[in-house]
Amino acid sequence: MALKKSQQTPADAKDERHLPRDLSGLLTALNAAEPMARRWAARDLAEHPEASAALVERMRIETEPSVTQVILTSLTRLGDEIAVAGLTDCLRSEDAMLRNAAIEAMKQLPDEVAPIMGQLLEDPDPDVRIFAVDVLESLRHPRVEDWLIRVIAEDPHVNVCATAVDLLGEIGSERAAATLRALKSRFADEPYIQFAADLALKRIGAD
Amino acid sequence: MAVQKSISEEDFRTFREFFYRKTGILFEDSKRYFVDKRLLDRMNATGSETFRGYFTMMRFQTSGEELQTLINSMTVNETYFFREEYQFRCLVDSVLEELVERRADDSSPIRIWSVPSASGEEAYGIAIYLLEYWPRIADLDVEIISSDIDTDILAQARRGRYGERSLQQLPLSLRNKYFHRDGDHYRVDDVLREAVDFTRANVTDAAEMRGYRNFDVIFCRNLLIYFDDLSRKQTAESFYDALNPGGFVCLGHSESMSRISSLFRVRKFPEAIVYQKPWEAR
Amino acid sequence: MKRILVIDDAATVRLYHRSILESAGFEVTEAVNGLEALERVAEAPFDLYLVDVNMPKLDGYGFLRELRGKNQLPQAPAIMVSTEAAANDQAQAFLSGANLYQVKPVRPERLLSHVQTLLGMTPTDVGRPS
Numbered sequence: 001m002a003l004k005k006s007q008q009t010p011a012d013a014k015d016e017r018h019l020p021r022d023l024s025g026l027l028t029a030l031n032a033a034e035p036m037a038r039r040w041a042a043r044d045l046a047e048h049p050e051a052s053a054a055l056v057e058r059m060r061i062e063t064e065p066s067v068t069q070v071i072l073t074s075l076t077r078l079g080d081e082i083a084v085a086g087l088t089d090c091l092r093s094e095d096a097m098l099r100n101a102a103i104e105a106m107k108q109l110p111d112e113v114a115p116i117m118g119q120l121l122e123d124p125d126p127d128v129r130i131f132a133v134d135v136l137e138s139l140r141h142p143r144v145e146d147w148l149i150r151v152i153a154e155d156p157h158v159n160v161c162a163t164a165v166d167l168l169g170e171i172g173s174e175r176a177a178a179t180l181r182a183l184k185s186r187f188a189d190e191p192y193i194q195f196a197a198d199l200a201l202k203r204i205g206a207d
Numbered sequence: 208m209a210v211q212k213s214i215s216e217e218d219f220r221t222f223r224e225f226f227y228r229k230t231g232i233l234f235e236d237s238k239r240y241f242v243d244k245r246l247l248d249r250m251n252a253t254g255s256e257t258f259r260g261y262f263t264m265m266r267f268q269t270s271g272e273e274l275q276t277l278i279n280s281m282t283v284n285e286t287y288f289f290r291e292e293y294q295f296r297c298l299v300d301s302v303l304e305e306l307v308e309r310r311a312d313d314s315s316p317i318r319i320w321s322v323p324s325a326s327g328e329e330a331y332g333i334a335i336y337l338l339e340y341w342p343r344i345a346d347l348d349v350e351i352i353s354s355d356i357d358t359d360i361l362a363q364a365r366r367g368r369y370g371e372r373s374l375q376q377l378p379l380s381l382r383n384k385y386f387h388r389d390g391d392h393y394r395v396d397d398v399l400r401e402a403v404d405f406t407r408a409n410v411t412d413a414a415e416m417r418g419y420r421n422f423d424v425i426f427c428r429n430l431l432i433y434f435d436d437l438s439r440k441q442t443a444e445s446f447y448d449a450l451n452p453g454g455f456v457c458l459g460h461s462e463s464m465s466r467i468s469s470l471f472r473v474r475k476f477p478e479a480i481v482y483q484k485p486w487e488a489r
Numbered sequence: 490m491k492r493i494l495v496i497d498d499a500a501t502v503r504l505y506h507r508s509i510l511e512s513a514g515f516e517v518t519e520a521v522n523g524l525e526a527l528e529r530v531a532e533a534p535f536d537l538y539l540v541d542v543n544m545p546k547l548d549g550y551g552f553l554r555e556l557r558g559k560n561q562l563p564q565a566p567a568i569m570v571s572t573e574a575a576a577n578d579q580a581q582a583f584l585s586g587a588n589l590y591q592v593k594p595v596r597p598e599r600l601l602s603h604v605q606t607l608l609g610m611t612p613t614d615v616g617r618p619s
Contacts, residue, residue, distance in 0.1 A: 003334055003402035004316065006350040010406060010418025035489045039448060043413045066470055066488065070444050076437055096548040097469075104545050108437050110269070130572055131543075138436070140267045159572040159593055166501040170221055171263055192594030195508075196501045203217045205259070224500040228521060465524030469546045473524065475531035 023048050030054060035064040042067060046074035056086030065097065076105040084112045088120070091131045103131050107138035114141050121147060126157040133163040149176050152183045158190055165193070169200035177206035212250055214243040218258040222246065225266070230278060230432050231463040245280045249273070271435055278432060282461075286325045288332045288369075289376040291428065294457050295333060297478035298424065299341040302455050306423050307343060309453055309486070316348035320419065320449070321426045322410060324353035327364030328373055329426060330403045331395055335377075335385055354408035354419075361405050367395035411438045416445040423451055428459035431467060443468035453486040490516045491608060492533075496526045496552065497541040497570075502593075506539055509597045510604070523547030527555055527562075534563035537608060539600075540587070542571040542578070550585040557586035566607040570595055 021044060029041035042058070045051040052075065059071045075083040087109075090102030106113050113135060120132035133151060136144050148171075151164040161183060168176050180197045187193040201207040214222075219239055227233045234242050246258065253273065255261035265273040289295065306317065321330040330353035337344050355361050370392055374382055386393040409415050410427075411434065425446055431439045446456055447470045456471060457479070458464060464471050464482040471482035493515050495506045507517045518535070520526035522544040529535075538556075542549040549569055556562055569587040571578055579590045589603055 002344060002348065003337065003398075004348050004350060005401060006318070006352050006404045009318075009350075009352045009404065010408065010415070011420060036448065039444075040417075043444070046413070064489075066447065069440075069468065069470060073437070073441050073444060077441075096543060096550055100543055100545050100548055104436075127573060134543075140269050140271070142267065144267065162502075162594055163499065166499045169501060170225060171266060173259065173263070190594055191597055192502075192505055195505050199501060199504065203221050205215075205217070228498075228500070231525075463525060463528060465522060465528055465546060467546075469524060469551075473528050473531055475528075480528060480531065 023050065027051070027054050030058050035067050038062075038064070038067045039070045042070040042074050046077040049078060049080065052078050052080050052082040052086070056082060056089075059086065059090075059098075068098065069101065072101050072105045076108050079109045079112050081112070084109060084116070088116065091120075091128050092125070099131065103134050106135045110139045110141040113139065114143070117143075117147060121151060121155075126160055129155065129157065129160045130163050133160065133167065137167055145172055145176065148172065149179050152176075153179050158187055158193065161187070162192060162196060165196040165200050169196070169203045172200060172204045174204060174206055176204060177201060180206075212247055212256070212258075214246055214258050218246075218262075219243065222258075222262065225262075226281070229274070229466075230461075231466045232281070232432070232461045242281070245277070249277055249280065275433065275435075282429070282432060286328050287373045287376055288328050288335075290328070290332075291460055292376070293478045294426070294428075294460075294481075295336040296340075297476050297481065298333070298457070299336060300478060301476035302424060302457075302481060303341060303343070306453065306455075307347065314348075316350045317424075318350045318352070318422045319424045319426070320422045321351065321353040322355070322408070323357075323427075323430050324355040324361060324364045324405055326360055326369075326373075327353065327367055327395075327403070327405070328369070329353070329428070330364070330405070331367065331385075331399050333426070334399050334402050335381060339381065351403045352406060352419075352422075353403055354406045354410075356407065356409045358407055361407055365400070365405050367400050368392050369395070410442045410445060413441065413445060416449065419445075419449045421451055422449050423454045425450065425454070425456045427456060429462065431458065432462055439467050443470065447471070447484055447488075450484045452484060452488045454484050456482040456484075458482070490514065491536040491610075492516045492518065493537045493539060493604070494518050494520060494526060494529055494535040495539045496520045496523065496544070496549065497539075498522055498544040499541075502541065506595070506600070509595075509600055510539075513601050513604075515604070523549060523552030523555070526552050530556065530562055534565070536565050537604060538565060538567040539604075540567055540569050542569060542573065542582070550581055553582075553585040553587055568600075568603060568607065 026041045026045050029037050032038055045055060055071050055075055059068060062068045075087060087102045087106050090098050093099050121129055123129055136147060148164045148168050152161050155161055180201050184194060184197045223234050250261045319333060321333060324330055330351055334351055337349055374393055385396045385399060472485055474481050474483045493510055495503050495517055497503050498521050503519045510517050518529055520529050524547040540549040540552060553567055566588040568589045568591055569582040570591045570593050572593050574592045582590045588607055
């Protein structure tokens with residue numbers, strides 16, 4: 001009884017997972033009874049570009065959060081049109097965990113999300129617009145500041161603007177200054193907007 | 208005429224919030240000089256005239272390369288024996304005690320994974336700690352596996368030869384017990400070399416990670432901060448399946464799983480905060 | 490001094506809530522999501538929580554459910570702040586363990602009066618050493 005050398009690491013990859021690791025085997029395993037088998041299938045399916053639709057479908061009915069997390073990671077790695085559409089649908093979910101996880105996933109996909117960003121920022125549901133602004137936070141894309149300036153110039157909803165101002169304070173330039181001042185008069189009786197816009201102006205060096 | 212570049216108070220705050228959100232590392236006001244100096248260095252290196260210009264470039268650069276360079280310059284990654292010793296104390300006094308209690312009659316070995324191995328100080332350090340400070344080592348088997356992506360550093364770890372600097376935190380009695388003088392270096396005793404298994408592994412490669420499982424404790428300190436968000440999340444998910452239910456992940460002291468993944472529960476022990484795969488996990 | 494944990498992923502919102510609460514003599518700690526909030530709670534107890542709903546990793550509902558579900562964690566009143574005014578969002582907040590629901594953006598005087606009520610203080614108590 002003491003320290004001893006491992007006999008099994010790395011273990012033989014054949015292991016307990018009985019199904020073959022090709023596409024059809026993985027798609028079957030994605031609906032297996034044990035969550036661990038589903039997680040492994042979801043993880044390995046990230047190597048199969050044709051798997052996005054099946055992953056999106058599973059995500060809609062999946063009840064085990066640890067599996068959902070892995071599905072989201074794989075969809076982010078696949079990042080094709082079907083994956084992005086599946087993530088976008090999640091923004092309307094009643095499940096706060098799924099909504100917020102989808103936002104995080106979309107932040108990783110600038111080029112894929114950019115084409116639909118204009119549309120998301122004009123969604124009739126203010127919550128979807130707020131989530132779209134949240135996605136902009138990590139989106140490595142040259143148009144981010146333009147999108148934000150348009151939001152604070154035009155969006156009627158105070159919380160959509162509030163979310164955009166927070167981000168403009170971080171990444172905005174002098175170009176945003178005039179619109180920030182206009183926003184202050186548009187929401188003259190909202191202390192939060194006054195506070196946030198003043199802070200943003202100070203940070204971009206325009207106060 | 209060259210304009211003196213500078214970082215304003217607001218620049219510092221903007222940067223601090225961003226860096227905190229990305230890495231979980233919070234710079235107090237007292238670190239202002241340290242942070243400013245590094246930011247100015249990176250501004251010079253990238254030819255940025257203003258903080259704002261540099262910051263925007265770094266945030267929106269598609270490759271994310273400058274952010275990584277900046278993280279490297281803001282973090283000091285030194286490795287030596289018993290670095291962040293309180294975590295080893297937590298291992299023997301709290302983590303292993305809980306695991307052993309739950310295992311009851313299970314006599315299979317307790318498995319500890321140290322990644323990245325770097326030159327081996329952490330894995331050998333864990334071995335020393337168990338032998339010295341965990342009496343139950345007399346009744347139970349423990350396996351220590353340590354992995355790295357870099358085969359050169361693995362060869363160095365297997366060799367187990369260290370300079371004075373690596374050993375300075377180690378009490379003299381332990382140095383004498385577990386090391387042998389070898390010129391101006393120290394060689395780790397064969398008991399330790401035979402106890403630790405060094406393997407090559409890339410933790411971000413899901414296929415490679417399949418072979419790593421049934422661990423009870425994973426030490427992964429000061430590695431994930433260098434990854435992008437997606438690789439970090441993917442690695443945490445691989446760790447989840449590499450652990451037995453109830454298994455623990457120990458991260459570096461400025462790191463937090465709360466920025467990475469919601470799969471683990473935070474556990475506060477007297478010595479440290481660690482992250483646990485729920486016992487009921489399936 | 491009463492300690493309040495402000496949990497929100499937006500830095501400006503944290504700063505805003507901090508400035509309001511500090512001006513009234515409270516000690517404020519921040520967390521950027523529910524998981525980090527649980528870490529702060531594990532480190533030291535708080536007298537009140539000000540919790541956003543939508544946050545990455547662990548949202549406000551999830552944070553409160555974890556907090557309320559664990560007897561070993563120190564319990565204290567929680568105000569949930571949300572961009573959503575719908576009735577079922579409020580219901581979900583109360584079911585998760587919130588004591589009060591506020592729609593954003595929050596007005597300073599209203600926030601302070603709610604905080605003081607939940608802490609069982611009269612306005613003059615605030616800022617006194619306790």
